[in-house]
Amino acid sequence: MATLPAGVSAADFNAAITKFKAAVGEKNVFTSDDDVALYRDAYSPMWGTPQELLASAAVAPDTVEQVQAIVRAANEHKIPLYPISTGKNVGYGGSAPNLHGSVVVDLKRMNRILEVDDRRGFALVEPGVAYFDLYRHIQEKKLKVWIDCPDPGWGSLIGNSLDHGVGYTFGAFRDHFGSHCGMEVVLPNGEVMRTGMGALPGAKSWQDYKYGFGPYVDGLFGQGNYGIVTKMGFWLMPEPEAYQSGYVSVPKRRDIISLVDHVNYLEHIGLIGQPNYSSPLGRAQRNEPDLRAIVGKAGGPSDDELDRFGASKGIPSWEVQLQFYGPAKTVAANWEYARERIGASIPGSTFRDGHSYRFPLTAEQQAAVEHKVALGIPAMSIFSIGARSELNPSPTDGHLWFAPIIPKTGEAILESQRAFAKVYQEFGLNVGGIFQTPATWIYRAFVMIVGLPVSRSNKEINAKSMAAFKRVVEVAAENGWAEYRSPPAFADLVADSYSYNDHALRRFSEQLKDAVDPNGIIAAGRGGIWPKHLRGGRKA
Amino acid sequence: MTNRREFLQIGLAATALPVAGGLFASGANAAVASPVRSIPLYKVLFDDRFAEGKAFGEVASNLGMACHAMQGGDVTDFWYHDLDLAWRAEPKPIAGFTRHGPLFVLEHLGWDRGLRVVFRAEHRSLGDGVIEHRLSGPAESLSAAAALAPAGSDWVRLMAASVTQCAAGCSQPAERTVVTRGAERLPDDETFYSWVIAPKA
Numbered sequence: 001m002a003t004l005p006a007g008v009s010a011a012d013f014n015a016a017i018t019k020f021k022a023a024v025g026e027k028n029v030f031t032s033d034d035d036v037a038l039y040r041d042a043y044s045p046m047w048g049t050p051q052e053l054l055a056s057a058a059v060a061p062d063t064v065e066q067v068q069a070i071v072r073a074a075n076e077h078k079i080p081l082y083p084i085s086t087g088k089n090v091g092y093g094g095s096a097p098n099l100h101g102s103v104v105v106d107l108k109r110m111n112r113i114l115e116v117d118d119r120r121g122f123a124l125v126e127p128g129v130a131y132f133d134l135y136r137h138i139q140e141k142k143l144k145v146w147i148d149c150p151d152p153g154w155g156s157l158i159g160n161s162l163d164h165g166v167g168y169t170f171g172a173f174r175d176h177f178g179s180h181c182g183m184e185v186v187l188p189n190g191e192v193m194r195t196g197m198g199a200l201p202g203a204k205s206w207q208d209y210k211y212g213f214g215p216y217v218d219g220l221f222g223q224g225n226y227g228i229v230t231k232m233g234f235w236l237m238p239e240p241e242a243y244q245s246g247y248v249s250v251p252k253r254r255d256i257i258s259l260v261d262h263v264n265y266l267e268h269i270g271l272i273g274q275p276n277y278s279s280p281l282g283r284a285q286r287n288e289p290d291l292r293a294i295v296g297k298a299g300g301p302s303d304d305e306l307d308r309f310g311a312s313k314g315i316p317s318w319e320v321q322l323q324f325y326g327p328a329k330t331v332a333a334n335w336e337y338a339r340e341r342i343g344a345s346i347p348g349s350t351f352r353d354g355h356s357y358r359f360p361l362t363a364e365q366q367a368a369v370e371h372k373v374a375l376g377i378p379a380m381s382i383f384s385i386g387a388r389s390e391l392n393p394s395p396t397d398g399h400l401w402f403a404p405i406i407p408k409t410g411e412a413i414l415e416s417q418r419a420f421a422k423v424y425q426e427f428g429l430n431v432g433g434i435f436q437t438p439a440t441w442i443y444r445a446f447v448m449i450v451g452l453p454v455s456r457s458n459k460e461i462n463a464k465s466m467a468a469f470k471r472v473v474e475v476a477a478e479n480g481w482a483e484y485r486s487p488p489a490f491a492d493l494v495a496d497s498y499s500y501n502d503h504a505l506r507r508f509s510e511q512l513k514d515a516v517d518p519n520g521i522i523a524a525g526r527g528g529i530w531p532k533h534l535r536g537g538r539k540a
Numbered sequence: 541m542t543n544r545r546e547f548l549q550i551g552l553a554a555t556a557l558p559v560a561g562g563l564f565a566s567g568a569n570a571a572v573a574s575p576v577r578s579i580p581l582y583k584v585l586f587d588d589r590f591a592e593g594k595a596f597g598e599v600a601s602n603l604g605m606a607c608h609a610m611q612g613g614d615v616t617d618f619w620y621h622d623l624d625l626a627w628r629a630e631p632k633p634i635a636g637f638t639r640h641g642p643l644f645v646l647e648h649l650g651w652d653r654g655l656r657v658v659f660r661a662e663h664r665s666l667g668d669g670v671i672e673h674r675l676s677g678p679a680e681s682l683s684a685a686a687a688l689a690p691a692g693s694d695w696v697r698l699m700a701a702s703v704t705q706c707a708a709g710c711s712q713p714a715e716r717t718v719v720t721r722g723a724e725r726l727p728d729d730e731t732f733y734s735w736v737i738a739p740k741a
Contacts, residue, residue: 038651042644088648108652132620154649367617378620383641384613 003056005080005101007533012077013056016103019073020059024066028109030058039087039104041096043398045454045462046489053096053488055082058104064184064192064230070105071228072190074521081105081521083228085127085159088152091401091451091487092163098488098525099534105228108156114231115207118143122181122207124233127158131378145236146376148173153378158232162222164485166441168373170273170325173237174441177222182206184231185221188517193227207233223485224509225523226516242328243375245354246335249280249316250346253303256318257410259349262342263320264408267443271334274374275440276321281306282435284315300418300434318437321354323374328358399451400465404476405484406438406446413438416448416481423475424450427468447484473497488525492539495528510535578705579658579738581605582632583622585646587613587639590727592696596637596734599700605635615642619649627653633738635659635703637696643733650737659706659736661699665726671695672719677736679714680707692722699734706736 004013021029030036039055046052061067074081082102087095095104111128116137123134123145131149134157138145148167150160159165161176173179182196196212197203210216220226250259256277266272285292291309294301310317322338324331339351357365357375366372372379404420406412417434424432431450438446452465469490476482477497486494498505509529513520520531530538584600587593588609601607608618615638623646626632631653636642647657659677666672673695675682681702691698726732 042648086652132624136620136624152645154645367611372616378616379614380616380619380645381612381614383615383645384639 003054003101005056005099005103008077008079008101013079016073016077016079017057019076020057020070020103023069023073024059024061028060028062030060039084039095039106041090041094041488043090043094043400043454043487044096044489045400045466045487047397047454047456047462049459053098053100055095055097055104056101058106060106060109062109064110064186067105067107067110067186067228067230068190068192071186071188071521074103075188075190075519078519079103079521080524081228082523082526083107083127085156085162086130086154087159088130088155089159089163089165091399092485093488096488098491098523102524107158107228107230110230113137116141116143116145116236117207118145118236118238120208121145121236121238122233123147123157123236124182124207124231125157126231127156127229129158130154130156131160135376135378144239146173146239147236147378148176148179148376149373149378150176151373151382152380153373154380157234158229161232161234162229164222168274168371168441169237169376171267171443173235174274175443176234178443179235180218180232181208181210181235182233183218183221183229185227185229187227188519188522192230207235220512223527225513225526225529227522237376239359240325240327240331241359242326242331243355243357243359244324244331244335245356245374246322246324246338247319247352247354248322248338248342249319249350250342251310251316251348252307253310253317254410254414255346255349256413258346259318259320259342260408260410260413262338262345263322266322266334266338266341271324271338273323273325275323277437277440278319278321279435279437280316280319281310282433284313285435288313295434300421316350397456398454400454400469400487400490401449401451401485402469402472403439403447403449403483403485404472404481405442406448406481408444408446412446413448416479419475419479420448420450420472423468423472427464427471429453429464429468442484448481469493489539491525491528498528577708579633579635579708579736581635581704581736582626583608583618583634584704585610585615585618585634585636585638585642587637587642587732589613590732591724592726592732593637595696596700599697600635600704603701603704605704610638610642613639613642615645619645624649627655631655631739633736635706635734635736637700637703637732637734639730639732643735646737647735654740655737656740657735658738658741659703659734661703661734663695663699663726663732663734665729666719667725669722669724670719671723671726672717673699674715674717676713676715678707682714682716688718689720691720693724695720695723703734703736706738708738 036055039058044052059070061070080099080102082097083105084095086108107127109128110126112126113129114124116123131147131153134147148169150165150167161180165176167174182198185193187193195218196210198206199212221229263275294305294309324334342349369375406416417436420432421434439449452469453461455461473493482497483494495506513529514532520533524531524534584605584607586597586609597607597609611617659681662674664672
């Protein structure tokens, strides 16, 4: 028996299902418990509880016209819809809706690669196209462009982009929403709209120029609920001639401040792709009980204590991997320049070469690449890691990503480490800490991401993670930081922290929602934006 | 009551049969005589970093199955170079012995092609040589699951024989839990899975 959306009668629900079947064919409408269960959030902290957010049914269109028919039927019967591309966004909600009982609009059958141009460097795709699909297309046609993919690479380009997903190559391409150019959207009234140059009939530059003329509205559809995106263009990186990585280590804890400034310069001036920070001293804790004692003492260690320990053992505080892409000559010269620049500025800094490649790779070379996504090669290897520990006895049950944005400075790293570590310690969670380094996917900001454990068998773990999540969102907000994306269970909480001038941004977004989607049928609650009739149920 | 020696002999006999209803088809002896058709597997995937995975692959290979050893427990290569292409042509059944990650990935990718996990066995070390096997699948395939109990350290070979001959077109799903004794601890005390993914009935 389907979980009906709140406020929807069985008669209306059944009438809508009949219309969905007429639109897409009976076999593409899913109402059985077994089929609908496939849309559960595999990592839900509320798995199997009355609070779990579940779909009532799913419908899988194959064309834009079918999406329009679904939207019109939903409007007629006031059925909440929750569009997904391929629904592989585990850790951020997967394919489960923000509003319990929504009908999932599953766009995976719309999987056409409409155009890839390796001279102008773009692809135009439908929502069901996964990173693996586009990569295969490019490989088979021997096109001279790279994709930038997240880890794992099984998800949809459009879905990932619309959730502000990120990747691993050059800054401009790592921001998957930022590197899109032009979209087609089925609006809540069933009309089809194209954005940017796509609004020009017969446009010849839809995927070349984002803005067209007038207000730029694409941003409304990222983490938004103003329509169902059915096509999107993405800019692609030209295949470089060569790749070289290099590692820079610096000895002292506060060297991170200068190191980040130098690396930012290298990145923002276009010499490197994604830098990857880590802490050799942090890693050394495993084998150094004295270091663990220093770190674990009441009030935490001072910078001097950590520096003295590091110096005594010859273990650097921080390391960063720099990744150079481009012509072989300039790649080598840029690495040399980085060494000179940092070496002249940070006493005791050391350098070592990393991997080096010339493109295209042979199949054997490609198989041997450790971090494939850095070379635009989609992978699923991330599912091969995830160790069991005393504090996370069920790593296979998933995690909740807590992903706060902080400024791209060394000072912010040090400050946020201590602020978040205090909360994690309070809750007995073995994440974060004073050696945590930021995720660097986002071009102009850092993300101090951690995965809070989820368990299907131990509700106490879920309760603890959810309480910690709530607290850490509050602590972030107190410090001027906030999340850039969130699992549905916490969307309201996170949106609530963006509260400047009595939530002026949310009030504006909801005014737009009321105007564009008066029946509130599209993705209610996504991004913390609720239609008027459901605002009373906001969770924050 | 089947004793351990008889059970192993039956298991070995089963591994030599091209067609059978699965080791647990309807009593261990039925493996030889069962008229139940087994699921025709396209490939058998295994994690060859571990002795248990190698043993599983060896039995499957001896049974004439096409096998794929995962590199470093990573399913990417199998997915991109093999299975995705095969499933584009036709969603074909596969089986495997892996950790949770590859099963999780292939189960989800299989859903998109109309496939489901039709048999799943979760193997967990309980200490002192005891391994718990939580089985779920077609009732016909589990009816004699208790016969696994005397397998001791050979449990993985027998599981391979069973999984690669999992009964096709069976009825109601069922669950059984069996314990074997005298086995090595599973590597890193991780949970391992034997599984079959096949088109939805």
